[in-house]
Amino acid sequence: MSGANSHRASLPDGRGFIVVVVLWMLAALAALALIYLSYVTNTAVTVAVGADRLQTDALVNAGLELAAYRLTTQPEATRPTSGTFNARVGAGRVSVTFRSEAARVDLNSAPKAMLAGLMTALGVSEADASVYADRILAWRSSTEPGLENPEDSYYRTLGTSYLPRHAPFPHSDELWLVRGIPSAVVERVLPFVTVFSNMKTVNVLDAAPQVVAALPGMTPETLQQVLRARADPNIDPRALVGAAGSTNATTEGSKAYRITIAAEAPSHRLSSAEIVILLLESGDEPYRVLSWHNAFDGSAGKPL
Incomplete structure (x- = not known):
């Protein structure tokens, strides 16, 4: 009898062990379900982000093609040197600005006076600007x-572990490698x-005021005169070049x-992206990409 009683007394402990095992299995299954749910959610987010990126990349490419089309379909003599436009592409939108x-x-064609003049216009002393221009030359x-x-x-x-290139700058960012010019000046x-222009001149219609100020012989009074004159849509380009008073000024x-x-x-x-292209007059391709910089990529923001 005592043996039977002992056997019956041990049954609750056995059942308790089974319950604990079942609970652990349920907890493990719940954890696996949470992991799977998290995986599915993250995968969905990744796919959505990837799709958005593909869409914006396609829109940027569409904006580039539209700009190139506008430029290449016009004769070189009447081709605009700058402009802006907005366009809907499918359900997306693009805003495009182009400038010669x-x-x-x-950096490869400008004379020393213009290089130094640009730095002076950006706040560098004339003495230092002359030295920095010599470094570039x-x-x-x-x-x-x-x-x-x-x-x-x-x-x-x-x-330094390198010497000057003694050849044209392949990219303007190489200016960072030129020794003797402070980083703050390079940044400005x-x-x-x-x-990419391969021109000793600058277009006074499109150039920033700092660039117009860089023209050799430019004075603050003449600069203000040029800036006022170019705001007139009826200005004669030849008159504007004459007002600049420099052989390095052009409207081309x-x-x-x-x-x-x-x-x-x-x-x-x-x-958004900043792209430099070269228009080609012959061949199968209407243009060649010279530089491409993705300036910003965000998940959301202020609508265009």
Whole structure:
């Protein structure tokens, strides 16, 4: 009898163990369900973000094609040097601004006076601006083989791991490598320079006031006169060039254009890019991309 009683007394403990095991299994299944739900949710979000990115990328490309079409379908003599337009592409929207690179100072073609003038217009002293301009000229100027170049010696003295290129700047960002120019000055200069216009002149119709101020011989009074004159839509371009009083002033554009595109997808995701293209007069392609910079990519923002 005592053995039977002992057996019956042990049954509750066995059942309790089974209940605990079942509870652990239910908890594990719940955890797996939560993990799976989290995975599905994250996957859905990733897919949605990826789809939005594809849409905004497509809109940016559409904006580029529309701008290139507007430029290449017009004769070079009457082609606009700047402009802006908005367009709906499917359920998305794009805002496009284009401007000839002639509106910027070309690091490879501009004379010393214009390079120094730009820095002076940006707040650099005339003495320092002249030195910094010499640094740029020395970087881009060729050197005689077998002869020691003073600029090379200057870089070696500074302990740099490289020497000046002694060739044209391939990109304006290479200005960061030119020694002897403070970083703060380089940062101020970059928005106003290019390597794509291949022009010694700047377009006074489209150039920023700082670039117009860089023209050799430009005075504050003349600058204000030019800025007032170009605001007149009926101004004779030749008169405007004459008012600038510089052989480095023009109203002509270059074949390179800087295109800024802001795109908004149907989900209101925003994206933008700054692209420089070269218009081609022959061949299968109407243009060639010279530079592409994605300036901003956000999940949402203020509608265009």
